[in-house]
Amino acid sequence: MKNSLPIDSILPELNRALSQNKNVILSAQPGAGKTTRVPLALLDAQWLQKNDGSYKKIIMLEPRRIAARNAALYMAKSLGEHIGQTVGYKMRQDTKTSHNTRIEVITEGILTRYLLQDPELRDIGLIIFDEHHERSVNTDLGLALSLQCQELFREDLKLLVMSATLDKEPLEKLLNAKSLLCPGRSFPIDQRYVEFDTKKRLSDQVIKTIIYSLQKDEGSLLVFLPGVRDIQFVHQQLQTELQKQPNFANTSIHPLYGQLSDKQQQAAIAATEKGKRKVVLATNIAESSLTIEGIRIVVDTGLEKQLNYNARSGMNSLITKKISQASSVQRAGRAGRIEPGICYRLWSEQGQNALEAHSPAEISRIELSDLVLNVAQWGADVDELDWLTQPPANYVKQAKKLLSDLDLLDQQGQISTHGEYASKLGLNPRFAHMLLNATNKIKLEDACLLTALLNDTPKALRNNDDLSRTLSQLKSNIKHYSAQTRQALSWQKQVEKYKPLAKTGSAQAKTPSLAQLLALAFPDRIAQLRANSDHQYLLSSGRGAQLHPSSSLIGSDWLVVSDI
Template sequence: MLPVQEIYQQLVTTLQSDPITLLQAPPGAGKSTWLPLQLMRDGHFKHIVMLEPRRLAARNIANYLAQCQNETVGQSVGLRIRQETKVSVNTRLEIVTEGMLTRMLQNDPELSGVDLLIFDEFHERSIAADTALAFALESQAALRDDLTILLMSATLDSERYQQFFDCSIISSHGRSFPIDEIYIPIKDESRWLDAMASIIKQALVEQTGSALVFLPGQYEINRVQQALSDLPANCHVVTLFGEQDKASQQASIAPAAKGTRKVVLTTNVAETSLTIEGIRIVVDSGKRRAASFNLKTGVTELTTQSISRSSAIQRAGRAGRIEPGVVYRLGSKQTFERRNSHDAPEILSADISQLLLEAKFWGAELTDLSLLDSPTAQQIQQATKLLQMLEALDNNNKLTPLGTRMLSFGADIRLAHMLMKAQQLEPQMPGIYTLAAYLIALLESRISHAADLSLALHSQHARPHPVFKQQLKFWLKRLKLTEVRELQTTYLALLVAFAFPDRLAKKRGNGYLLTNGAGAELNNEHWHNEDYLAIASMGGQKGSRIFAAVAFTPAEIEDELTHLFTAQTRCEFDEKTGRFIHQDEVKLGAITVTSQPSKHPLDKSERAKAWLTLFQKQGFELFNEQSDSEQLLIRMCLASNLMPEQFPVITKQSLIDDAQLWLGAFLEDIKTLEQLKKFNYFNALQSCFNWQQQNALNDLFPLRVSVPSGSNIRIEYQLDGPAKLSVRMQEVYGMISTPILAQGKLPLLMELLSPARRPLQLTQDLAGFWQTSYREVQKEMKGRYPKHFWPDNPATSVATSKVKSKSE
């Protein structure tokens, strides 16, 4: 009996009563296969849709379940994945991938006819799954109170999810077959790949059956495959990864022939919801290739990372699906236990432009959606800017008609924008639509090709790679186009600009400046004499290496991408020359395309903006020393910090950042740098407080304090530490205690001076000083200044500001 069968009745009862349920069951428990099929057979739900994160798993589960029904896929069990849909009026259980479920919800928010949504392997937490779940929750709450949602995984962060969804959790603790764990420590972590072949060979010697080996990507798969060339004749090495064609994938999954063993080198495509017959050994490198979005360059980079413990458990589970198994883990058990419990959700480290556009089409802001984890403000800002460049959002961040069509196109939104613009331009630019089909086939095939896109396309046109040929066939059929004998690449740069407007670049020094403001590395092998590049692919360690691009001139793209070009007047002060720069410029994002002396006279507001820019670079150090203004700045910062309920938030940095609000109007009449340096910013700074706050500041943080002698002595304030009052001792005779500042929240340090204004005593407790240490000071001062007044009881004596002595 499968473990999930033991909790089946409990699960059914919960599903029939609760809107959302969590199911936690170990790998091999039957939750992805037996459970949905049994729910369909028992008629508990009319139409079930189960989401699978990976196409390979979705296709194999659909095929397996259809075989269990003695049917082909498309009858009672259906399949919806990209480039492949098999459903009919008889379909009652659909296996779909993440993007397909989002499209189903967008096209029909009520999900008419569907009464159970299953999210399998929910621990993977892809953006697409988070998006689909957020939409499903809204649909359930507003439109379909009869829609049931089931979240399933072997390694759910169950406590957190249960609290977020306020739902029941059902756990199945049994395992179909036990799995032994063997840890293989290595001395040099950097040489982990070199150790993999020997670990595989060790496992094949020590164990029976076939092996599934987890590696980060195709590069590592190829390296290990070469190192296993000396295996016995009955051991066959095969590969399994996402970019393979369907036939190759199926061949790798098929059981080994009788009397032979199989070593399947795979990526995390085989981590979940996939059973390969005969596998009872898992060799886990503990590594994966993960996408990491670089906010600065706008590039998604693939980096090799250590997997979490939950992913390692999922991988090990592949060994115990049909018989007892064993997992060989690279690294020590201590290293394993130090790993994160779960992988970070994709939404926190990815490009969220697709999610943002989906939310706009759904009619919601991201903050309105029930997302387990919310993207950062920087991610939202970057995505919004890109969607505006792609014409999917207007300047008011509203969804455009083109943005709506891009979403429904069923391709990456960048490439969808390119294809739609190409189709629109085909009448006046013959051949551009066909060229777009060839370009998207090249980009989506992910094959190795020349860095110059024009050369790469001509090469594939002449001698096509099988994967490119397959992609081209798909796109030509979908776009209703035909192959061409001669490929014209005249409009190639324009097409790249349509898809990657944020990666147009201009040569700058030893590199390139991109329209999004980021930098790219200079390529020493290509484009030596080209000033501009349209970049289709870049990445590397810092996300700045150019992998594929084509040269262009701004004139080639300006007419069709006018929204990317802006005319502006630049006015700024050049510190090196000591002169104003006043230029009329045409900008392509952050790139300056043309610049010439402005034809317009320099007005006060432009000049003030230039001064503000200079101030924001240099801060208050720009101005000459001004004691009163500097003290006002410190007093205002202290008031903000010590009495936030009475004064607005003020810091030096906030004043610099918001200089336009309080300083700008005061700089309009300043014409030279010398005038600016001499500018007294006291009144401008004081304007940050209203009249009542200014009066309160003077009462609580006075600039001067009256002492018994009649003098008004200046207080020196500092941001860190007490305020300081330096005064001759004779002037505070008769003062019985230290003055109070800021209702006692700011201490005052009194520096008592000799008649010659040399420090005699530092105290924050004047009353205590008169009663204690004063006697020693009196004795010494009478000897040094015998003609001056040194009373025995200074707290009750008359103060004097005179230098001459005074009789008692």
């Protein structure tokens, strides 16, 4: 390895700690190099060696696809190899591994699939949970199942939890773990607090700050915005502003969020040509485990989109909220990776002190039917596992009721045969139930495309709220939706394997329409138009809802509502 990084000094101690302990916690500050150095340093560790002289695998969880792919590519390159040889990656609809692969960088849901398919994880010696501070529900589930795997089947299985901003105390208690600390290599960052005016639009204040920085500072900018719609709006306005000023001719704008193609994401993180600058408009996808070449300035709105569960309505809703102090540290750290940087924060210094230390774990704030179904597939009850954050009892109760209503759990609360098939699809249980009820190949194709659309395309990127029209647009422009099409085909093949389909020419009365299939997925969200209204509805759950005045569905007597 050529360049020295701070993590290098602690690698021998880390190796010893893992040889002597089941579980280890590594707090490594930004710029330490943990993500790409640690797996390679442990590759030939003696405690990974089998009796026959071969080695067990290392798998490393990354919370985001782009970070997983880039980490694997970087490690493979540092070994002088192609991806998929010693180092590979695996995520939904994208796998680069071989029988020679000994380090797999995976996204979080893949670990759950591994554990459900092989509870002993027989070929795996070390699981690394990278950027654990993000605390997705899949990360917490993967950790809980891994701990029980250790307890029941694999005393030799090692767990390593890593992050720059860990809440260590509860982790140490849960894991009974050895803790190590590594300083980072972060250059000084000039924190500049820009008071946010609540009377003005967010986009106007963001653009004003970007233009000011482009005029006064050197280097490229990374701008953190809450969501896709905000990115699109700022992109359009900023493009107009830059075109007005000839001195910004060499400045390009790049969006960066999860639903973009690999090519678009790589364009955002690649180095610019000499003499050129870029402005990257990103969601929190760029918060950690990702180095964007040339970034010296960060503009942080201090906001993010976060899923939260409303137990009364039984629905998740995406809300905009303030980030935590831990997230603000991660974001500012993007500016000081290669040289001294600047971070413009669109809030006050007093506001910084008022931020919560860490964001609540996702498991404590979202709908849990997917988690409960996977735990049932594991053969346990939620209360039988050791959790870093205990899932709220009322959320678990509502999840069990939904799963029973969908026939995924039986009357005793055990997983049904139908539930086992649904769990194997790796989908939200509602959509899995819908796909497994498609008795006609044509309807299954449509249902799979609709599921891919609803899972992978934010509402901000859909042209309207009429899903039948949106589906028609997808089918007429397959090239534009290639990722969704590939995913839909994968689900279709899985469903056809698990459940034989009726012939295409079967009686129409036995073939549910797409709306009926969607109603099977969302039985609690069937909506009837209220009397004397063209936009107010009563949901089957008993809750009220209303259409936006601009909706093309105004006046429809009945609706099936996928999200609110």
